[in-house]
Structures are given as structure tokens and as C-alpha cells.
Amino acid sequence: MNVKDKYYQEVLRFWKDLTPNQRELVDHSIIKKHFNKGEAMRSSSDQCSGLFLIESGQVRAYIISENGKEITLYRLFDRDVCIFSASCIMKNISFDIFIETEKETTAYLIPTSIFDKLSKESMAVQVFAxxxxxxxxxxxxxxxxxxxxMTLDKRLAIxxxxxxxxxxxxxxxxxxxxxxxxxGSAREVITRMLKYFQEEGIISLxxxxxxxxxxxRLEQLTLY
Structure with a gap:
């Protein structure tokens, strides 16, 4: 068993349910990719790379408002799976979501066409997705x-x-x-709130x- 096989078995819960031919298809089509910090893994809804398996690193998924404000939806870490990078195979779901690396990241990519084929052939893959x-x-x-x-001070504390x-x-x-x-705030607002935290002896800047x-004290702010 090589390293890639072991990785797939541990991360993809449906691996044990795939046929030998399906496993071979994944093994031959999967791509290992390296991303620098701040690099886009997916920059718009027009791009649909496939299913990313994060081997190491840190990834941020976010949206951008019409006036250009960003807000983070979730983050991914080692051994997480990025499903929204394959969102084009999900019926009736249309949205603009951006995915970028917060640290140098290594990930395996199952191309959209391969993941789509597996989803159509395997109930286990559908359940996983x-x-x-x-x-x-x-x-x-x-x-x-x-x-x-929530108030901004609570969100900032969290x-x-x-x-x-x-x-x-x-x-x-x-x-x-x-x-x-x-x-999803303005820098000036965050700066004022951080200075308030500093004045209260919660943080230093x-x-x-x-x-x-x-x-x-910071934990107490998250409770109210």
C-alpha cells in the first residue's frame, strides 16, 4: 500500500465502498497540488476544479458583498475536504464563493468529472457529499x-x-x-474595538x- 492509498482510505470515508475499477480511476486521475500563502484555489463560481483534500495547510472560504466587503464562511485545515470547489456538480446551487490559502498548502484534487462520475455510480459517494x-x-x-x-465585541472576542x-x-x-x-467589517471599526480591548487590559497591540x-476576560465577552 503506498502513501496515497493510505491517505485516501483515511480521508474519503466512501473509499472502502468503491469497486477496484473506481479506486483505480481515482488513483490515476487525482492530482497533488501545492499553493503558496494567499493563493486562490477557487476565485469565482465560474471555476469548478473538483474536490480538494487538504493534506496540510490552512484554507479560507469567503464571500464578497457588492460593496467589496469580505466575510469568512469557514476555514479548512489538515485532512479536511473542500466540497464547494466542486459546487458546479451540485444541482440548483449557484453562488459566488472564493477559496484561498492562509498558509502554504498541499492538497489532492479529484477532478470534477471524476467525482461526478463516482457520485452517479455510488450511493456511498452521494451520502459523503x-x-x-x-x-x-x-x-x-x-x-x-x-x-x-451578535455584537461586534462578542464576534471579535470569539x-x-x-x-x-x-x-x-x-x-x-x-x-x-x-x-x-x-x-465582514471595516478596518477602522476593528481598530477602534481592538484599542478598546487594549484599554480594558484584555489584549496588547x-x-x-x-x-x-x-x-x-476575553472568554467572558463571548458569553454575553
Whole structure:
């Protein structure tokens, strides 16, 4: 068994249900791709690359409003699967979603035509795709709930704690502009809120860096 086979078996839950011919088809058609930080994996609804399996790295899926504001829908990490990059095979779903790398990323790509063929032939693949779509839409609904019903200070506190967990550090290297893009806000608004957090002794700010000084106070902001 080679490394790729092992990877497929662990990430693609439907692998064990594929026939030998279907497994061979995937093995011969799958493509390993490398992306630099900030590179687009999918830039518009007109592009439909296929199903991405994230081997390593960090990926962000987001939408852009008519006035150019961005808001992050969800993020993907090692061993996650990006279903929206194959959205063109999903019937009656039409949307503009952008997918870019936040870190240097390595991913395997199952081309759209191959994944579409497997979906039509295998119920297990259909179930996998439907479950993945349901999970991603759950992520999107959580973001919509935050945007519609939570105050910005609470949303910002949630984001800083999540980012701290991702980086496994209380020191977060990120610009105010990037936070604004994640939260669908303006940079000036984020800057004012961060300065308020700093005045309250919750964080300290330096150029391109946020350090969480009082994690307990930050966590308390997420509860109200």
C-alpha cells in the first residue's frame, strides 16, 4: 500500500465502498497540488476544479458583498475536504464563493468529472457529499447567526480566541485589515474595538501582532 492509498482510505470515508475499477480511476486521475500563502484555489463560481483534500495547510472560504466587503464562511485545515470547489456538480446551487490559502498548502484534487462520475455510480459517494454539504452549511449558518444577532465585541472576542487556538499561542500575528475581512467589517471599526480591548487590559497591540493578556476576560465577552 503506498502513501496515497493510505491517505485516501483515511480521508474519503466512501473509499472502502468503491469497486477496484473506481479506486483505480481515482488513483490515476487525482492530482497533488501545492499553493503558496494567499493563493486562490477557487476565485469565482465560474471555476469548478473538483474536490480538494487538504493534506496540510490552512484554507479560507469567503464571500464578497457588492460593496467589496469580505466575510469568512469557514476555514479548512489538515485532512479536511473542500466540497464547494466542486459546487458546479451540485444541482440548483449557484453562488459566488472564493477559496484561498492562509498558509502554504498541499492538497489532492479529484477532478470534477471524476467525482461526478463516482457520485452517479455510488450511493456511498452521494451520502459523503451530502453530509459534507450539510456540515459546511451548518458552518455558514453559524456565521450568519453571529453577523445578525451578535455584537461586534462578542464576534471579535470569539475570532481572537479561535485564532489563538489555531496558532496555539496567545500571540496572534494578523493585521486589522485581515480581521475586518474575516468578520465582514471595516478596518477602522476593528481598530477602534481592538484599542478598546487594549484599554480594558484584555489584549496588547503592536504592529501586525495582537497579544492576549487576559484570556479569562476575553472568554467572558463571548458569553454575553
Amino acid at each position: 451530502n453530509e459534507l454539504m450539510a456540515s459546511r452549511f451548518s458552518d455558514v449558518m453559524w456565521i450568519m447567526e453571529q453577523t445578525l444577532f 475570532f481572537l480566541l479561535e485564532q489563538s487556538n489555531i496558532e496555539e499561542s496567545d500571540t496572534i500575528k494578523i493585521t486589522h485589515e485581515k480581521i475586518a475581512n474575516h468578520l 503592536s504592529r501586525g501582532t495582537i497579544h492576549i493578556v487576559n484570556r479569562k
